[in-house]
Amino acid sequence: MRIKHLRLTLLICLVWLAMPLVSRAQFGILSPSAKISLVTVAPGQQLYSGFGHSVLWVYDPMTGVDRAFNYGTFSFQEGNFYIKFLRGTLPYSVSVSPLSYQIAHYQEENRSISEQVLNLSIPQKQRLYNFLENNYLPENREYQYKFFYDNCATRMTVALKAAVGDSLIYNGYTKEKRSFRQWIDLYAFKQNPWADFGMDLAIGAPSDEIATPEQATFLPDNLATAFADAKVKTATGTAPLVSSTRPIFTAAPFPPPSPLTPTVVFWSLAILTLAFTYWQIRTERINFVFDKVLFGIAGIAGWIILLLWFGTNHGVTSWNYDVLWAFPLWMPLIFSLSKKRKPSWFQFLLIFYAFLLLCATGNLAKHNLVLIPILAMLIIRVYYINNSLSKIPQKEIAYGSGVADTKNH
Numbered sequence: 001m002r003i004k005h006l007r008l009t010l011l012i013c014l015v016w017l018a019m020p021l022v023s024r025a026q027f028g029i030l031s032p033s034a035k036i037s038l039v040t041v042a043p044g045q046q047l048y049s050g051f052g053h054s055v056l057w058v059y060d061p062m063t064g065v066d067r068a069f070n071y072g073t074f075s076f077q078e079g080n081f082y083i084k085f086l087r088g089t090l091p092y093s094v095s096v097s098p099l100s101y102q103i104a105h106y107q108e109e110n111r112s113i114s115e116q117v118l119n120l121s122i123p124q125k126q127r128l129y130n131f132l133e134n135n136y137l138p139e140n141r142e143y144q145y146k147f148f149y150d151n152c153a154t155r156m157t158v159a160l161k162a163a164v165g166d167s168l169i170y171n172g173y174t175k176e177k178r179s180f181r182q183w184i185d186l187y188a189f190k191q192n193p194w195a196d197f198g199m200d201l202a203i204g205a206p207s208d209e210i211a212t213p214e215q216a217t218f219l220p221d222n223l224a225t226a227f228a229d230a231k232v233k234t235a236t237g238t239a240p241l242v243s244s245t246r247p248i249f250t251a252a253p254f255p256p257p258s259p260l261t262p263t264v265v266f267w268s269l270a271i272l273t274l275a276f277t278y279w280q281i282r283t284e285r286i287n288f289v290f291d292k293v294l295f296g297i298a299g300i301a302g303w304i305i306l307l308l309w310f311g312t313n314h315g316v317t318s319w320n321y322d323v324l325w326a327f328p329l330w331m332p333l334i335f336s337l338s339k340k341r342k343p344s345w346f347q348f349l350l351i352f353y354a355f356l357l358l359c360a361t362g363n364l365a366k367h368n369l370v371l372i373p374i375l376a377m378l379i380i381r382v383y384y385i386n387n388s389l390s391k392i393p394q395k396e397i398a399y400g401s402g403v404a405d406t407k408n409h
Helices: 001-028 083-089 099-108 122-136 154-169 180-191 193-202 222-227 261-282 289-310 329-334 345-369 372-389 396-407
Strands: 035-041 053-060 065-073 091-097 113-118 142-144 231-234 238-241 240-248
Touching: 001 122, 035 122, 035 222, 053 091, 053 099, 053 122, 053 222, 065 099, 065 122, 091 099, 091 122, 099 113, 099 240, 099 372, 113 222, 113 238, 154 238, 180 193, 193 261, 193 289, 193 345, 222 240, 261 289, 261 372, 289 329, 289 372, 329 345, 345 372
Parallel strands: none
Antiparallel strands: 035 053, 035 113, 053 065, 065 091, 091 142, 113 240, 231 238
């Protein structure tokens, strides 16, 4: 009986010892000449590329391995692509190709590329390679992409920690502290101010949390800096995680963005709104066409905010206080107002909305002060509508008078 137990124990030990060999045999054994690098691609001019990109590259000249692991891949062939994209449920996956193929693509987009060779031991390189190849298996390659928390850059840190373990001394990005929204503004505003405004409008209170040093590496540039600052423990002490850095491609300067930024456009509209309102009040003209357009757009914006808040899975579009000024019920309630009649409840709606606008001023800094001219336009027109209400007969009163006149006749 003891002999059977001994044989079983030996068998289990042999299987356990053989597992790393089986894993390495499955994915291939790297030679001592192999290198693994973090490749960082600078931001591009398109919205989807405006924050940069990270790739882990495994290159072994002895075995011919040239595999760049890209965690930012999605397919336009995915069923209900646009619905899933808008709802934040579009699956992303790992793709693999020789680095030269990817370099050609990023050069065509005029995006700078740099390489940081990682200072890893041979076993650490093998573990990292095995981890990446295991992620690339069909049953593992898809994941639920989260822009702030789980993306092409954050996955690099997960892979590195899995390979190096306790030997890694990694503090994340420690140069400065910003909220997630502030990090977005730093990139998006320079690339495309209108895209930055749209993203600010879409994301809510969770994006105003200060990112931890590790969370800040959701941006590839920050990840590259964090890798440069990290260290690994060796038999003789510690050594830098990055052994060398080289530029692969240097992009030409991008043309400056259009001078028609949201700040310029909305301040211009606010000034025109003030002048138009002054003219209407001075000439005692009652006309709400402009208000139906303005508050109708605000209402539509509010419904979009609510859709992003409750109908998506992005994780950062909830608790969006822009819904205070972008009051959804303006669409369609604003169309109940005309220069010949007013509903009896409209005065109460106007008072309530004025309170919402007052509360919305607490959210001014959100849009790099672009919200100021927007609130100014809405406040100006609320004043105009309120000033005009006393000159408009209520619908119910007008109808009652008509009945009375009919009886008198």
